[in-house]
Amino acid sequence: MYEASRTxxxxxxxxxxxxxxxxxxxxGRRHDDAVAALHAxxxxxxxxxxxxxxxxxxxxxxxxxxxxxDDALMAVLRKLHTYRGDSRFTTWAYKFALxxxxxxxRRRAWQGREVPLEADGWARLADTSAxxxxxxxxxxxxxxxxxxxxxxxxxxxxxxxxxxxxNDVPIDVLAERLGTTRGALYKTLHDARRKLRARLAxxxxxxxxxxxxGSA
Amino acid sequence: xxxxxxxxxLLGRLLGPADPELTCDECFEQLDRYVELELDGRxxxxxxxxxxxxxxxxxxxxxxxxxLAALLGSERPPx
Numbered sequence: 001m002y003e004a005s006r007t008x009x010x011x012x013x014x015x016x017x018x019x020x021x022x023x024x025x026x027x028g029r030r031h032d033d034a035v036a037a038l039h040a041x042x043x044x045x046x047x048x049x050x051x052x053x054x055x056x057x058x059x060x061x062x063x064x065x066x067x068x069x070d071d072a073l074m075a076v077l078r079k080l081h082t083y084r085g086d087s088r089f090t091t092w093a094y095k096f097a098l099x100x101x102x103x104x105x106r107r108r109a110w111q112g113r114e115v116p117l118e119a120d121g122w123a124r125l126a127d128t129s130a131x132x133x134x135x136x137x138x139x140x141x142x143x144x145x146x147x148x149x150x151x152x153x154x155x156x157x158x159x160x161x162x163x164x165x166x167n168d169v170p171i172d173v174l175a176e177r178l179g180t181t182r183g184a185l186y187k188t189l190h191d192a193r194r195k196l197r198a199r200l201a202x203x204x205x206x207x208x209x210x211x212x213x214g215s216a
Numbered sequence: 217x218x219x220x221x222x223x224x225x226l227l228g229r230l231l232g233p234a235d236p237e238l239t240c241d242e243c244f245e246q247l248d249r250y251v252e253l254e255l256d257g258r259x260x261x262x263x264x265x266x267x268x269x270x271x272x273x274x275x276x277x278x279x280x281x282x283x284l285a286a287l288l289g290s291e292r293p294p295x
Contacts, residue, residue, distance in 0.1 A: 048287050087248035091288060095247050098283045102276070128226055138223045145230055165229040171276045183240045186274055193232035193273075200231075 013085035020089040024080060038076065041090060043069035045097035053105045064108065068100035075100070106170040115169050115177050121162030122146075141205055148199040157192035164189055237269035243277045251284045255292070 023034035046068035050061045075096045083092055125146055149158055163169040164185070175182050238246065246264050253260035261268045271278045 045287055048290070049283050052283060052286065086246075087252045091248040091252055091284070094287055095244065095280065095284055098287065099244070099280055102279060102283065106276075125226075128223065141227065142223065145227065149230075161230065166226070171274070182276065186240045190232065190237070190273070193230070197231055197234070 011086060014088060017085060017089035021080070021083065024077070035073070035077070038093065039069060039073050041093060042072045042076070042097040045069075045094045046072065046101040049098045049101035050105060053102070060108075064104045065101060068104050069097060072097040072100045103172045106172050107176060110170065110173040115163060115174060116167040118159050118162050121166040124166050125149075125162075141200075144200055144203055144205055145196065148196045152195050152199040153192050157188055157195070160185055160188045161192040161196075232273040233269035235269040236266050237273055238264075238266040239270075240274060240277055243267060243270050243274070244280070247277075247281060247284060251281060251288060255285065255288055 020034065020038075023030050024038065025031075026034070043065060046065040047062075050065045050068070054061075072093075076093050079096075083089065086092075125142070128142060149161065153161065160174070163174050164171055171182050171185055175185050178185070246267060250260045250264045250267050253263055271281055
């Protein structure tokens, strides 16, 4: 029997989670059985995610789910020492399978497809700002945003901002094409947004009412 | 008909959240804890500051959050 232990944040780690940890850290048959059970759990999560996103032949989707479960298993075993018991072990493990499956599905959807160029982003922005129904306040703001993007951002920040927010390129796809990571790209996006906000604030433009209801 | 929602959405995506936010790596690290707190009806945003703002600004992390919540929700008994 396992007794509940307490994490640094005060949450009691449940007995089932402790049993998973104990078996996975152990050896022999018990360890092998635990790894097999973990793979089955991750495969269920990967299949759930692939089915949720759909859009493909069933054999191809089954392969994606299997690859995602295999990769997630490696990630979970590699990071086992970082599990702190802040959630149930199965919840913690699930997120690795969901991430692997989501990234694979997004990349598959963009396979053979070119990432839109910065010029496409500018064209879409121009299209938005040219709408006849736009009120004066919105027109001024869109114009100032375009000027801010052109003048306040570095070329790399401009490329990343327009690709992710205007051209709707998934961040994992852009990261793969640019040979970088999701975290590094989001940092670039965050810095670009901060610069843009600062520039608009310098221009005395009210941002909160303009972006209310909008999500990134 | 006004296209204000479309403009607002575009500006929201371009400018991102105004509040301090987690990074993608920090978000992933906290995601399991955050979603369990949400599903348990507890104040996840107060417990994990910066998560809500990050989810507003990062569609990929938001999808990860939605997927984990949906998966856990599908395993919970109804009611």
